[in-house]
Amino acid sequence: MAVQTYELQFRGAASETLAAAFDGCDLTSDRGVTTVRAQIPDQAALQGMIAQVHAFGLDLLEVRIVEGS
Numbered sequence: 001m002a003v004q005t006y007e008l009q010f011r012g013a014a015s016e017t018l019a020a021a022f023d024g025c026d027l028t029s030d031r032g033v034t035t036v037r038a039q040i041p042d043q044a045a046l047q048g049m050i051a052q053v054h055a056f057g058l059d060l061l062e063v064r065i066v067e068g069s
Contacts, residue, residue: 005066008036008049011059021052033061 014027014034025038036053040046046063053060 003039003041006038006040006046006049007062007064007066008038008053008060009033009062010036010053011061018056021056022049037066 011032012034013029013032018034019027022036022038025036028035028037036049038049040049050060050063
């Protein structure tokens with residue numbers, strides 16, 4: 001499987017602690033929703049990122065592949 005770019009969106013603003021947990025990813029916050037954008041090599045890595053969101057107790061809103069990346 002080729003590396004894909006994904007966006008994970010969750011409710012809440014990104015704190016410094018959260019940003020450190022997703023080091024190497026692009027984080028943006030807008031209107032109470034944070035988006036983490038990252039290149040993910042496989043499904044296991046994607047599941048790991050989703051697990052990180054849940055470990056912080058955040059509400060995952062969306063996971064999507066970014067086309068054309």
